[in-house]
Amino acid sequence: MQTNIQPTSLYYILFYFVLILLFTFFYVYVAFDPQQQADLIRKQGGFIPGIRPGPPTERYFAHILNRITVPGALFLASVAVIPSILMHEWHLTKFPYYGTTLLISVGWH
Numbered sequence: 001m002q003t004n005i006q007p008t009s010l011y012y013i014l015f016y017f018v019l020i021l022l023f024t025f026f027y028v029y030v031a032f033d034p035q036q037q038a039d040l041i042r043k044q045g046g047f048i049p050g051i052r053p054g055p056p057t058e059r060y061f062a063h064i065l066n067r068i069t070v071p072g073a074l075f076l077a078s079v080a081v082i083p084s085i086l087m088h089e090w091h092l093t094k095f096p097y098y099g100t101t102l103l104i105s106v107g108w109h
Contacts, residue, residue, distance in 0.1 A: 007098055008088040016084070017077045024073035034061035079103060 004011045038057040047053050051060045080099030087093075 007084050008093070010088065013081050013084050013088070017081050020077040020080055021073045024076055025069060028065060028069045032061075032065060034058045034065060037061055076103065 006012060035058050038054065038061055041047065041057065042053040048057060048060060051057050080103060083097065083099045083102065
């Protein structure tokens with residue numbers, strides 16, 4: 001059981017990958033609420049050509065948001081777990097930089 005909580009354990013890597021996917025979707029839907037944005041555009045008299053104001057605009061935003069978020073979430077999760085996968089394959093146990101460290105350091109620059 002002790003080996004399952006190591007960053008190089010395949011259970012850990014899979015769980016970490018799924019958590020990153022879930023939290024990416026959670027963050028995107030908190031930061032950009034399709035219903036709120038559709039309502040805001042409607043109240044300001046704007047519209048998206050070919051899309052009716054109200055619920056159709058909300059569905060359109062949700063569809064576009066999913067199409068953008070899926071590849072982004074997969075990319076983030078992949079970048080985060082690739083170092084752990086390589087460490088597992090190469091049997092490395094002492095490496096100070098995991099995928100999250102890489103994401104944070106790149107995000108600062």
